[in-house]
Amino acid sequence: xxAGALFNRATDIFTTIVDLEQSGIHITRQxxxxxxxxxxxxxxxxxxxxxxxxxxxxGVDELWGEPVKVFxxxxxxxxSSRYRKIAMAMxxxxxxxxxxxxxLCNEPWFSQAADLIxxxxxxxKNECEVLRSDPDYFSIWPxxxxxxxxxxxxxxxxxxxxxxxxxxxxxxxxxxxxxxxxIISWIANVRVPMPVxxxxxxSHCEKYHQHTKQLLSPYT
Numbered sequence: 001x002x003a004g005a006l007f008n009r010a011t012d013i014f015t016t017i018v019d020l021e022q023s024g025i026h027i028t029r030q031x032x033x034x035x036x037x038x039x040x041x042x043x044x045x046x047x048x049x050x051x052x053x054x055x056x057x058x059g060v061d062e063l064w065g066e067p068v069k070v071f072x073x074x075x076x077x078x079x080s081s082r083y084r085k086i087a088m089a090m091x092x093x094x095x096x097x098x099x100x101x102x103x104l105c106n107e108p109w110f111s112q113a114a115d116l117i118x119x120x121x122x123x124x125k126n127e128c129e130v131l132r133s134d135p136d137y138f139s140i141w142p143x144x145x146x147x148x149x150x151x152x153x154x155x156x157x158x159x160x161x162x163x164x165x166x167x168x169x170x171x172x173x174x175x176x177x178x179x180x181x182x183i184i185s186w187i188a189n190v191r192v193p194m195p196v197x198x199x200x201x202x203s204h205c206e207k208y209h210q211h212t213k214q215l216l217s218p219y220t
Contacts, residue, residue: 006044007040089128099205104177113154126144180201
């Protein structure tokens with residue numbers, strides 16, 4: 001809340017400075033208004049590291065840091081920074097997708113999820129890349145939502161002769177699948193990487209994969 005208040009305060013001051021300039025009143029960098037504006041932006045940026053994603057996951061400081069950069073760097077440097085972050089976000093989406101395939105889709109009870117994951121990865125990268133103001137976004141967004149819902153509603157094909165332990169393991173895999181879909185959605189929406197959440201999820205996938213091998217080893 002404090003970071004938001006400081007950011008809004010800095011924006012108000014900056015708007016006032018622009019209005020004064022348009023009225024013929026020149027404001028120098030040493031002016032009290034300019035210093036106060038700079039101080040508010042700087043403090044908001046430092047506090048932004050504590051701003052959490054709405055899911056409660058890690059703080060996505062880039063989500064706050066990027067708007068502030070507009071006032072602290074050239075336009076070309078700003079867009080260069082933004083496109084690097086988008087590229088990093090898309091790479092994380094690919095990494096999560098690959099981990100889901102390795103962890104779940106190689107097993108027969110999750111084989112039908114493979115195409116769903118591929119479709120969702122593809123549309124998520126489009127969602128991440130295309131600006132909200134782009135006309136194509138009106139066709140991308142509905143597909144992004146629909147493909148995500150297909151994963152949420154996916155039901156694994158539990159073998160009729162599965163043991164209780166295997167059945168529980170498969171159900172945990174369904175939850176893992178849905179968690180992966182959620183993280184991909186968050187990254188695509190904020191258009192910046194979420195390395196802490198991604199690393200945590202990939203670790204869960206690896207543990208699940210190892211448990212799967214242990215569980216199925218007597219039958220292989």
